[in-house]
Amino acid sequence: MREDTTREPVRSTAARQREALESVCAGLRPGEPLPDQLEIVVVGSNNHPGNFVLRSGIDDAPIGLVTTPGKSAAIATDLTLETEIPKMFGRLPRGGDTLSGAFVEDIRAAGFDVLFAPTPHNPFHVRIVAKTHTFDAAGREALALAFDRIVRQR
Amino acid sequence: MKPLKTFEDLEAMLRQWVSFADPHLYDAGGMVLLFAACLDNMRLRMLEAELEDIDSYLTDEQKEFLLKLAAIVQRAQSPG
Numbered sequence: 246m247r248e249d250t251t252r253e254p255v256r257s258t259a260a261r262q263r264e265a266l267e268s269v270c271a272g273l274r275p276g277e278p279l280p281d282q283l284e285i286v287v288v289g290s291n292n293h294p295g296n297f298v299l300r301s302g303i304d305d306a307p308i309g310l311v312t313t314p315g316k317s318a319a320i321a322t323d324l325t326l327e328t329e330i331p332k333m334f335g336r337l338p339r340g341g342d343t344l345s346g347a348f349v350e351d352i353r354a355a356g357f358d359v360l361f362a363p364t365p366h367n368p369f370h371v372r373i374v375a376k377t378h379t380f381d382a383a384g385r386e387a388l389a390l391a392f393d394r395i396v397r398q399r
Numbered sequence: 400m401k402p403l404k405t406f407e408d409l410e411a412m413l414r415q416w417v418s419f420a421d422p423h424l425y426d427a428g429g430m431v432l433l434f435a436a437c438l439d440n441m442r443l444r445m446l447e448a449e450l451e452d453i454d455s456y457l458t459d460e461q462k463e464f465l466l467k468l469a470a471i472v473q474r475a476q477s478p479g
Contacts, residue, residue, distance in 0.1 A: 335420025367421040
């Protein structure tokens with residue numbers, strides 16, 4: 246796990262990243278755990294464990310084969326707001342948006358797992374699910390520590 | 400997304416809105432931006448006299464939530 250730091254976004258082209266990740270996604274089947282080395286992103290500050298409270302009606306709704314409740318995230322592409330926000334939400338980034346990222350390995354170390362859960366709108370969609378920790382206060386605290394803040398739109 | 404034909408369609412869509420792209424991923428920031436658009440609309444178009452009447456449109460739960468939001472904004476603006 247890492248401390249609350251701000252990282253520089255990866256500077257390679259979005260197209261190249263997308264191509265590489267599509268090949269990763271092609272090797273994954275819905276419901277399967279993600280490999281340790283993949284990075285995932287969420288929108289929201291990394292130091293707010295409250296962001297990982299499960300939302301009734303959304304976070305407990307089945308996504309295809311993934312029926313375990315959990316928090317949604319997306320496989321990272323280039324770690325920029327310009328790419329990640331439209332991918333997840335279908336809108337442009339705006340002031341206030343914050344992007345945080347974590348490696349799957351760190352999420353597993355925090356007591357959770359990450360399952361591939363693509364949707365028709367978002368082929369990069371994943372769900373963070375409970376493993377040895379649950380989404381209680383202690384679990385949310387551990388999960389929040391696995392995330393780094395990438396960038397915040399001003 | 401269903402086409403919006405009536406006022407009630409728009410109201411129901413906003414009440415159930417999750418995200419513009421992915422119904423499994425709630426866009427909290429996006430909802431705040433839509434709320435901000437409503438605030439801008441009201442600020443620019445509503446008459447002072449009409450603002451005086453907003454209380455009558457809101458439920459007790461909505462008023463309580465609005466006060467909670469106001470307190471959060473006020474806290475964020477306080478120095479220190």
